[in-house]
Amino acid sequence: MVSGAGRTGVVLRLPGTGPEAVPSERALAAVVGYARGRRWLRFRSPGLPEGRWVEVPAYGWARFDAHPPSTGPDADVLIAEGLHGRLDRTGWHEVHDTLLRVTPLVDRMCARAAGRPFWALPPSEFSVLDEPGTVGASLRRLSDEAGPHGAHVLAALHHRHPALVPHLTTTTRRALLPHVEEGDSGVEAVVHRELRANADAFADLEAAIAEVVHDARPTRLRLHDVLLWLATTLRLAHAVECGRRVLDPPS
Template structure:
C-alpha cells in the first residue's frame, strides 16, 4: 500500500499508508495489562487483555435472529456496559429499529455504504434515502431513551458494509465538516470514503492480508477514533511491535 488517506475529520495532514496499516493492525492486536483478583481469593495476578474493541466487537459472531439481547452485548463490547435503564430502553427499542434497518438495507439494494450515490445523503433527495433513515433511527433512539451509539454499533455489526459507527468523540470530529444539505454526519463519512476510495481499497486489502477483515467503513471509524482520542501513535507502535506481529500472524 502506497497511497495516503485524506481524512479531514481526522486532521489536516494525510495519513501515510504505512501508518494507517500499522494503526489498524495495532487496534486489532494490542494488549494492555490488567490486574485481576477473583472475590474468593486473597491475591490476584496480572493478565493481558485486548486494548481496543476488535476482539470484543468485530470478531463476535453475527446472530441468526432479529435484533435482540445478543446485539446489545456485542455493542457493549465496543462502547461499554449500559446501565439497567439504558439496557431496558435499548431492548424495547430494537423491534422498531429493526424495521427501519430493514428499510435501509432495502434502499441500499445490495450496495455498500461507499457505493451509494451522494443523493442518498442529501436532504434534497429525501424522504426515503439512506441518510434520512439513519437520522430517523437516531431520532427513535433519542425518543426511546436508548443509546444511539450502542444501536449504531449493533447495526454495524449486523451489516458492517452499510451502517456507519458513531460515538460522541467521532461525531464531534465529523460535525465541522458537514455541509449545507447534508442529511447528517454520515454524509461526511461517505464523502471521505469516496475522496480516498483507492487508498481505502488498498488499506482494506492490506490489513485483510494480515488476517484483519474489516470493511473500509469500519476502517474509517477506527482511524478517526484513534486520531480523535489521541491513541493513533500508540496503535501504530503496537502494530509495528514484533511481538504483536508474531501473535497476529503466527510468524516470528
C-alpha cells in the same frame, strides 16, 4: 511490511482526523494495533486477593469485530456491550427495545440501498434536496431514535449491516460536525465523501488487513470508524506502536 496499504506514497486524506494526510503504512499499523494491541490490567479475585498483572486486549476488536454475526436482538445487545461496556438492566432493555422499534426503518433503508455498500451510493443519497426516503434521511432518523444509548444501538446495527450502517459515537460525530456542508443530510455525508475520496487507499487497506488479521474482515466503513476514533480519542500513536510490533517484530 505487507503489500497494498504498505505501498510508499499512498495516503488517506481524512479531514475528520485532522489536517495532515495519513500515510497508508501508518493507517495499516493503527488498525493492526487496534486488532492485536494489549495492555496491562491488575487483576484481583477472592482466590488471589494480593492480585496479579495480566495482559488483556487494549481495544474492542476481539469482543466486537471478531464476534460472529448476531442471531437476534438479545445477541445484538451483547455484541454492542462488547464494544461500549455493560449496560444496567434499564439500559439493556432500552437498547433491546430500540433495536426492535427501528427494524422497519432499517429494512426500508436496506431496500433503498438495494445491495449497494455505503461508499458506492450516489451523493444524492446524503443530500436533503433528494429527501424523503434517502439512506441519509434514514440514518439521521436512526440517530434520533437511538436515544441515550446511541453508541450501543449503532454498534449493534453496524455489526448486523457492516457495509451500510456507520458506527458513530458522540466523540466521532463531534469531530465530523465541522465538515458538514450545506445540504448534507447529516454527518454520515462527511463519512461518505471521505470514503469516496479515498476509495483506492481504503481498498488497499482492506486487502492489507486481510493479509495480516484473519479473525475478521472489517469493511472500509468500519476501518474509517476505527481510524477516526483512534485519532479523536488520542489513541492513534499507541495503536500504531502496537501494530508496528506485529508487522515488523524485532529480530
